[in-house]
Amino acid sequence: MSNNEKKALLSIAIPTYNRANFLDKCLDSIYSEVNNDPIFEIVISDNASTDNTYEIVRKYKQTHNNIVYYRQHENVGFSKNFKKVLELATGEYINPHGDDDFFNTGMIYEIINLILKNKDCSVMYTSWKNVPLNITCGINMNNYLNELNGINFITSMIIKNEDYKKIEDKDKFLNTEINQVYIQLELLKINPKYCILHGNIFRIDSGGAPYSGYNLSDAAINNYFDILESYSKYGLDIETLKNEKIKVLNSIIFPSIYKVINRASEIDLDGLVEAFIKYYPNEVYFEEKLNEIKSLLKLR
Incomplete structure (x- = not known):
């Protein structure tokens, strides 16, 4: 050959x-x-x-x-x-x-x-x-x-x-x-x-295309944690899920909200509060972060 x-x-x-x-x-x-x-x-x-x-x-x-x-x-x-x-x-x-x-x-x-x-x-x-x-x-x-x-x-x-x-x-x-x-x-x-x-694998200008028609609560919370939770029967443990929830908040949810507030993104934020209430109620920071999300969403 x-x-x-x-x-x-x-x-x-x-x-x-x-x-x-x-x-x-x-x-x-x-x-x-x-x-x-x-x-x-x-x-x-x-x-x-x-x-x-x-x-x-x-x-x-x-x-x-x-x-x-x-x-x-x-x-x-x-x-x-x-x-x-x-x-x-x-x-x-x-x-x-x-x-x-x-x-x-x-x-x-x-x-x-x-x-x-x-x-x-x-x-x-x-x-x-x-x-x-x-x-x-x-x-x-x-x-x-x-x-x-x-x-x-x-x-x-x-x-x-x-x-x-x-x-x-x-x-x-x-x-x-x-x-x-x-x-x-x-x-x-x-x-x-x-x-x-x-x-530093990728150039700093990567990911520059504008997002539209993208719902944050579905992609980052609803769908993501539905997939992860389906693997609990295959060994994915509760602590891993808890860690993921914190990472999603800090690296995706809050940065995305700020981008929308600053008119730097057109990501759809509808349903975000409801998704947070559904997937985060047992977290120790639940009330604090829920109030923070609600306050930020008013600034859109």
Whole structure:
């Protein structure tokens, strides 16, 4: 088998919709380093974009032979398009990748080193931390969650394709818009070993695309904790859930509210108080944080 016929080691799988300018920057950040290196496969699933997304992809296809492009016939929603891009990936490992996220120089090959040194893991994660590059490894979903500040960022995921295909019900939480959380926990059921790459993996201008049509209470509280709580029968313990609730408050809920107040975000905050009351009533800080949320919401 020739090098061109060998399976790629890593598929960078990009779901996209009407973000041609961001996609152009994303592909440039990738191809400026990997060029036509056959260990990479770049897969794009276009959710029936109406902008110039195809022209951007065609520009890269003219000079690169490791790019795969698929276009949906109609907009099928983020979750189904995300599922499609994972299906299209043929690499040994898959890095689902947001179209508005950009690697820092040298980080793509650090991810390759991570994979090569830890092929006994089905789940890996790249943690955004302002620390020197380092790798930590562990076992089980409690340790995985406790080491990270949330696991809902798709671009940080690196998953073993062979084990992803073993997940029997890939649609179980598809309607939540955060099916990536379910995928990671299912993979940890299959193989509890994980590794995390800590450091400045992504450029500071990553994640710059505006959010709209996104309900904070559903994604960050209702759906997230419904998924996590469904794994209590597989060993996810109460202390881990308590830790996650604090992290969600400090790193997602309050920062998102402040962004809306400052007109820096259009995230939908409807139902936030009700979600907090449903999932946080037994926490010692419940009354204090509930009052804080209510006060902040009045400032919108």
